[in-house]
Amino acid sequence: xxxxxxxxxxxxxxxxxxxxxxxxxxxxxxxxxxxxxxxxxxxxxxxxxxxxxxxxxxxxxxxxxxxxxxxxxxxxxxxxxxxxxxxxxxxxxxxxxxxxxxxxxxxxxxxxxxxxxxxxxxxxxxxxxxxxxxxxxxxxxxxxxxxxxxxxxxxxxxxxxxxxxxxxxxxxxxxxxxxxxxxxxxxxxxxxxxxxxxxxxxxxxxxxxxxxxxxxxxxxxxxxxxxxxx
Amino acid sequence: xxxxxxxxxxxxxxxxxxxxxxxxxxxxxxxxxxxxxxxxxxxxxxxxxxxxxxxxxxxxxxxxxxxxxxxxxxxxxxxxxxxxxxxxxxxxxxxxxxxxxxxxxxxxxxxxxxxxxxxxxxxxxxxxxxxxxxxxxxxxxxxxxxxxxxxxxxxxxxxxxxxxxxxxxxxxxxxxxxxxxxxxxxxxxxxxxxxxxxxxxxxxxxxxxxxxxxxxxxxxxxxxxxxxxx
DNA sequence: GACTATTGAATTGTTGAACAATCCGTCAAT
DNA sequence: ATTGACGGATTGTTCAACAATTCAATAGTC
Numbered sequence: 001x002x003x004x005x006x007x008x009x010x011x012x013x014x015x016x017x018x019x020x021x022x023x024x025x026x027x028x029x030x031x032x033x034x035x036x037x038x039x040x041x042x043x044x045x046x047x048x049x050x051x052x053x054x055x056x057x058x059x060x061x062x063x064x065x066x067x068x069x070x071x072x073x074x075x076x077x078x079x080x081x082x083x084x085x086x087x088x089x090x091x092x093x094x095x096x097x098x099x100x101x102x103x104x105x106x107x108x109x110x111x112x113x114x115x116x117x118x119x120x121x122x123x124x125x126x127x128x129x130x131x132x133x134x135x136x137x138x139x140x141x142x143x144x145x146x147x148x149x150x151x152x153x154x155x156x157x158x159x160x161x162x163x164x165x166x167x168x169x170x171x172x173x174x175x176x177x178x179x180x181x182x183x184x185x186x187x188x189x190x191x192x193x194x195x196x197x198x199x200x201x202x203x204x205x206x207x208x209x210x211x212x213x214x215x216x217x218x219x220x221x222x223x224x225x226x227x228x229x230x
Numbered sequence: 231x232x233x234x235x236x237x238x239x240x241x242x243x244x245x246x247x248x249x250x251x252x253x254x255x256x257x258x259x260x261x262x263x264x265x266x267x268x269x270x271x272x273x274x275x276x277x278x279x280x281x282x283x284x285x286x287x288x289x290x291x292x293x294x295x296x297x298x299x300x301x302x303x304x305x306x307x308x309x310x311x312x313x314x315x316x317x318x319x320x321x322x323x324x325x326x327x328x329x330x331x332x333x334x335x336x337x338x339x340x341x342x343x344x345x346x347x348x349x350x351x352x353x354x355x356x357x358x359x360x361x362x363x364x365x366x367x368x369x370x371x372x373x374x375x376x377x378x379x380x381x382x383x384x385x386x387x388x389x390x391x392x393x394x395x396x397x398x399x400x401x402x403x404x405x406x407x408x409x410x411x412x413x414x415x416x417x418x419x420x421x422x423x424x425x426x427x428x429x430x431x432x433x434x435x436x437x438x439x440x441x442x443x444x445x446x447x448x449x450x451x452x453x454x455x456x457x458x459x460x
Numbered sequence: 461g462a463c464t465a466t467t468g469a470a471t472t473g474t475t476g477a478a479c480a481a482t483c484c485g486t487c488a489a490t
Numbered sequence: 491a492t493t494g495a496c497g498g499a500t501t502g503t504t505c506a507a508c509a510a511t512t513c514a515a516t517a518g519t520c
Contacts, residue, residue: 019309020309020310021309022309022472022473022474023473023474024297024473024474047500047501048500048501049499049500049501057474057475058474058475058476059475059476059501060290060474060475060476061473061474061475063290063294063501063502064293064294064297067254067294067297067298068297068301071297071298071301072301079249079250079251079252079482079501079502080250080481080482080483080500080501080502081482081483081484081500081501082500082501095388095389095390096390098340098386098387098388098390098391099388099390099391099394101336102332102333102336102337102340102386102388102391103332103336105336106331106332106333106335106336107332110332156328156332157328158325158328158329158332159325160325160326160328160329160398161328161329161332164329164394168390252501252502252503253502253503254502254503277471277472278471278472279470279471279472287503287504288503288504288505289472289504289505290503290504290505291502291503291504293472293473309472309473309511310471310472310473310510310511310512311471311472311511311512311513312471312472461520462519462520463518463519463520464517464518464519464520465516465517465518465519466515466516466517466518467514467515467516467517468513468514468515468516469512469513469514469515470511470512470513470514471510471511471512471513472509472510472511472512473508473509473510473511474507474508474509474510475506475507475508475509476505476506476507477504477505477506477507478503478504478505478506479502479503479504479505480501480502480503480504481500481501481502481503482499482500482501482502483498483499483500483501484497484498484499484500485496485497485498485499486495486496486497486498487494487495487496488493488494488495488496489492489493489494489495490491490492490493490494
């Protein structure tokens with residue numbers, strides 16, 4: 001009876017949903033949220049004692065959480081000095097955009113193999129951005145823009161690409177928060193996003209890729225330029 | 231006097247060379263080497279007590295090392311059960327090849343901006359593979375092939391791409407070690423590698439990219455096919 | 461015999477304390 | 491202003507303890 005039951009496989013697919021998680025992971029989640037929301041300025045030192053006391057976890061558990069975030073490049077670790085909120089260099093920002101361009105344009109190129117629901121997610125992100133723009137909710141415009149690009153990367157249908165993209169965007173937020181008017185780097189691209197989404201639904205993948213590539217030309221130089229003046 | 235001395239900058243560039251490293255990192259290095267060299271069969275459980283005793287480190291330090299390797303997907307962590315050497319599924323192998331194809335073809339496309347030394351590294355990897363093939367040293371043929379693809383990815387001139395590629399290839403080795411005759415998956419591609427390298431030195435980037443894409447068509451289906459029969 | 465419940469040993473999860481190693485600011489000396 | 495020594499504070503690492511959980515073996519039930 002325990003052979004290949006058709007329903008059992010459906011259950012097994014949801015196996016990962018009930019993955020229990022330890023304290024270190026949860027601590028890392030909390031810190032990660034604070035980091036990507038810009039509550040901690042780059043360069044800030046996170047002392048084991050104070051953070052541990054604030055979250056009521058032991059130093060050992062906290063250090064495990066720190067390791068995770070260091071591996072995700074949100075924190076940097078200096079031996080015998082502690083962990084600090086990462087401060088991205090101009091080279092880092094340029095590098096992040098290089099990687100983004102590679103992943104996203106490749107994803108669009110392989111979009112013809114993606115199912116319609118995946119493309120619908122892209123469209124939805126654009127719509128949410130447009131509505132947020134009408135409300136003049138620039139904060140939400142920014143996160144909708146992030147979701148748009150996450151959705152673009154998802155066209156590759158690869159768990160690993162999704163994961164890399166998640167990390168990449170989290171890291172990029174460190175750069176955005178360091179600047180004075182982050183809105184300027186999301187609002188102007190609403191139109192391009194719409195065009196790309198429409199091209200995707202129309203099946204014009206080559207054109208979508210070209211538009212995306214042009215977007216990166218302007219967006220990356222703009223951000224790098226702005227980031228250069230510390 | 232401590233202003234912008236021309237030599238001081240040269241020194242500062244070598245700053246990263248003296249990064250001291252803690253015990254956890256070194257433990258992770260040791261375990262990583264054993265993992266990618268196939269000394270531990272996938273599915274093997276690494277008990278904190280025995281590994282800690284073997285390496286003479288405390289449980290806490292060992293757990294920090296485990297976290298790093300879990301983050302690199304070389305180990306998997308099951309709550310209250312321990313860490314195990316990862317066993318890749320067929321989907322994992324397919325996903326790894328999807329990501330490789332994206333990164334490597336994109337890297338080749340942007341190869342025109344890479345300096346000649348970076349391309350020379352590709353050629354060198356091919357030559358080392360060819361010489362190892364003459365010696366019938368199939369082990370070395372395999373690692374030379376890995377170096378070739380690492381060098382291809384390096385054409386993107388991105389620290390992050392290099393890092394992702396390193397992890398990706400380490401993960402792939404888990405799949406190779408699980409198979410009976412790993413040689414079959416490196417040797418046949420020596421010719422293609424040579425062709426791609428020659429096209430790169432000749433500046434024929436589009437053709438190089440097309441050849442690489444074709445390589446992935448055959449290589450990925452071959453490996454997935456072989457991996458399906460457990 | 462097949463299935464379920466219970467028990468207990470073994471392992472992991474987490475904490476707290478301890479000590480060594482190192483960093484950093486301070487102050488004195490030159 | 492530079493150097494050197496001192497001392498407090500922080501991190502690096504280990505150890506011991508206990509709670510939580512798994513796993514295998516046992517016994518019990520139909």
